Amino acid sequence: xxxxxxxxxxxxxxxxxxxxxxxxxxxxxxxxxxxxxxxxxxxxxxxxxxxxxxxxxxxxxxxxxxxxxxxxxxxxxxxxxxxxxxxxxxxxxxxxxxxxxxxxxxxxxxxxxxxx
Amino acid sequence: xxxxxxxxxxxxxxxxxxxxxxxxxxxxxxxxxxxxxxxxxxxxxxxxxxxxxxxxxxxxxxxxxxxxxxxxxxxxxxxxxxxxxxxxxxxxxxxxxxxxxxxxxxxxxxxx
Numbered sequence: 542x543x544x545x546x547x548x549x550x551x552x553x554x555x556x557x558x559x560x561x562x563x564x565x566x567x568x569x570x571x572x573x574x575x576x577x578x579x580x581x582x583x584x585x586x587x588x589x590x591x592x593x594x595x596x597x598x599x600x601x602x603x604x605x606x607x608x609x610x611x612x613x614x615x616x617x618x619x620x621x622x623x624x625x626x627x628x629x630x631x632x633x634x635x636x637x638x639x640x641x642x643x644x645x646x647x648x649x650x651x652x653x654x655x656x657x
Numbered sequence: 658x659x660x661x662x663x664x665x666x667x668x669x670x671x672x673x674x675x676x677x678x679x680x681x682x683x684x685x686x687x688x689x690x691x692x693x694x695x696x697x698x699x700x701x702x703x704x705x706x707x708x709x710x711x712x713x714x715x716x717x718x719x720x721x722x723x724x725x726x727x728x729x730x731x732x733x734x735x736x737x738x739x740x741x742x743x744x745x746x747x748x749x750x751x752x753x754x755x756x757x758x759x760x761x762x763x764x765x766x767x768x769x
Contacts, residue, residue: 572756584747644702644713645758649697
């Protein structure tokens with residue numbers, strides 16, 4: 542199946558630092574989504590991207606849909622302790638000739654730890 | 658209640674038991690999903706329902722049986738599970754087959 546390579550696998554940063562993580566694939570994706578998952582909870586949608594080159598912000602979060610449609614990155618500025626969690630990218634591969642029934646492919650996640 | 662709710666939050670069952678997981682969405686969505694989340698693995702899509710019809714069955718063993726009686730409720734019936742089925746089972750919903758899926762908190766399943 543399709544794979545998304547998400548990096549880094551984990552990050553340990555100081556409060557106030559900026560964070561950058563990315564997802565890459567050998568396949569072309571039509572949609573990129575970024576989710577955050579807190580311990581014991583389900584993933585929460587942060588940002589959705591639908592067009593190549595699109596740059597979207599949500600508060601301190603900024604995400605971009607790579608121009609090649611094979612990658613996306615997520616930046617978090619001025620990190621705070623509540624940014625701790627696992628960040629997942631997810632993409633949708635547009636299958637030729639029809640719908641893909643909302644089928645998302647997920648990355649392995651980036652574990653973010655923020656030290657006060 | 659708001660968003661997507663799942664019950665129970667935790668479940669321990671033996672391999673010979675039969676149990677069911679329940680999901681309810683309060684978002685007015687009409688598509689619902691079951692995912693499996695295992696340690697150190699990406700989320701795996703199991704089933705997709707759109708307008709109460711199953712549109713995707715991602716090669717899931719028959720010991721997992723989904724049911725979608727209406728657009729707000731989704732069940733996952735479990736029987737004769739294996740220890741490797743232990744995982745977090747997540748339900749999600751969306752407006753149509755949108756890629757903006759909203760997740761519930763999950764059911765942590767342990768098979769002994």
